[in-house]
Amino acid sequence: MQTIEVKINPSKEYSxxxxxxxNLFDSPYMYIKQHTNAEKFLVVTNEKxxxxxxxxxxxxxxxxxxxxDGEEYKTMEVLSLxxxxxxxxxxxxxxxxxxxxxxxxxxxxxxxxSIYQRGIDFVxxxxxxxAQVDSSVGGKVAVNHSSGKNLIGAFYQPKLVLADTNTLxxxxxxxxxxxxxxxxxxxxxxxxxxxxxxxxxLEFLEENKVQIFEKNSDTLKKLxxxxxxxxxxxxxxxxxxxxxxxxxxxxxxYAHAIEAITNYVCYTHGxxxxxxxxxxxxxxxxxxxxxxEYYDRAVTLLSDYKLITKLDFEVDKESFYNAMKSDKKxxxxxxxxxxxxxxxDVRLINQIDKKMVLCGI
Ligand code: GLY
Numbered sequence: 018m019q020t021i022e023v024k025i026n027p028s029k030e031y032s033x034x035x036x037x038x039x040n041l042f043d044s045p046y047m048y049i050k051q052h053t054n055a056e057k058f059l060v061v062t063n064e065k066x067x068x069x070x071x072x073x074x075x076x077x078x079x080x081x082x083x084x085x086d087g088e089e090y091k092t093m094e095v096l097s098l099x100x101x102x103x104x105x106x107x108x109x110x111x112x113x114x115x116x117x118x119x120x121x122x123x124x125x126x127x128x129x130x131s132i133y134q135r136g137i138d139f140v141x142x143x144x145x146x147x148a149q150v151d152s153s154v155g156g157k158v159a160v161n162h163s164s165g166k167n168l169i170g171a172f173y174q175p176k177l178v179l180a181d182t183n184t185l186x187x188x189x190x191x192x193x194x195x196x197x198x199x200x201x202x203x204x205x206x207x208x209x210x211x212x213x214x215x216x217x218x219l220e221f222l223e224e225n226k227v228q229i230f231e232k233n234s235d236t237l238k239k240l241x242x243x244x245x246x247x248x249x250x251x252x253x254x255x256x257x258x259x260x261x262x263x264x265x266x267x268x269x270x271y272a273h274a275i276e277a278i279t280n281y282v283c284y285t286h287g288x289x290x291x292x293x294x295x296x297x298x299x300x301x302x303x304x305x306x307x308x309x310e311y312y313d314r315a316v317t318l319l320s321d322y323k324l325i326t327k328l329d330f331e332v333d334k335e336s337f338y339n340a341m342k343s344d345k346k347x348x349x350x351x352x353x354x355x356x357x358x359x360x361x362d363v364r365l366i367n368q369i370d371k372k373m374v375l376c377g378i
Pocket of ligand 1: 151152154155157262265266
């Protein structure tokens with residue numbers, strides 16, 4: 018088992034471990050009870066995940082709330098189902114919420130934990146690749162609004178992240194690839210994360226395609242560990258996205274607009290991200306921020322991992338631009354882009370001409 022410590026500066030109160038390994042579901046409460054003093058647990062999950070893994074979380078002190086599955090259900094209305102259940106079960110301040118599922122479950126359970134009785138403990142138990150490499154770490158929790166993604170939320174850190182890599186074996190191809198989009202993101206931003214170690218993650222992904230698609234257990238553990246170390250490094254320096262953390266939004270300025278204009282039902286988050294990454298590389302090449310050679314390397318990686326890189330319908334450019342402007346990343350009316358500016362290096366750039374921004378759409 019790998020342990021990575023997230024140490025949010027400057028307060029030690031916000032430190033917590035990410036445990037990555039196989040068979041952690043054999044005794045999940047053994048780990049969970051080491052990190053919370055809760056007497057009761059409310060396990061938030063969806064039907065599919067409950068069917069697969071609910072049995073490992075059954076316990077005298079645990080109750081379940083089972084939500085509908087899908088980004089389109091990440092709403093205030095569905096969030097209130099968690100709160101209603103917590104109230105009906107007399108969940109108290111010393112108790113805890115467990116998020117058992119992917120990014121949507123983690124976001125909603127975490128946000129519910131942040132507001133219920135002004136905040137109770139919560140534990141992230143990510144069961145998808147996307148959640149294990151990205152969304153379960155760093156404390157971003159939120160629901161969507163019809164005007165934009167994650168517009169209502171908080172920074173609220175879990176007490177523990179428990180990532181059992183066995184769960185990746187039950188992911189279908191589409192869900193696995195949706196996680197790979199966030200994985201590739203880390204390869205393109207590695208140098209800007211200012212991590213203590215060098216991982217050469219782009220090279221790792223270039224060399225380990227076969228093992229990754231075969232879901233080789235050691236390779237996946239290594240991959241998740243690298244992503245979590247890179248993410249922790251960024252979050253440790255900038256928990257609340259005052260600066261550096263924005264680099265984790267690489268590809269997301271386009272992606273969030275794609276999700277919003279398609280009402281969150283056409284593309285998974287990762288599919289929108291891989292399209293967003295391709296669009297941002299196209300833009301960077303046009304603006305001459307990167308060399309052709311690096312652009313080709315990035316496009317080859319996206320293609321080798323069989324990720325979607327193009328929208329498959331005609332977009333109304335004005336609506337698309339408006340969706341980009343409703344995103345949280347807009348400040349003083351300017352859309353902030355995390356642009357590649359060199360190998361594995363990114364920088365925040367705004368005031369890019371609208372025509373340029375939309376030319377690849
Ligand atoms: N997924 C982006 C972040 O956690 O900041």
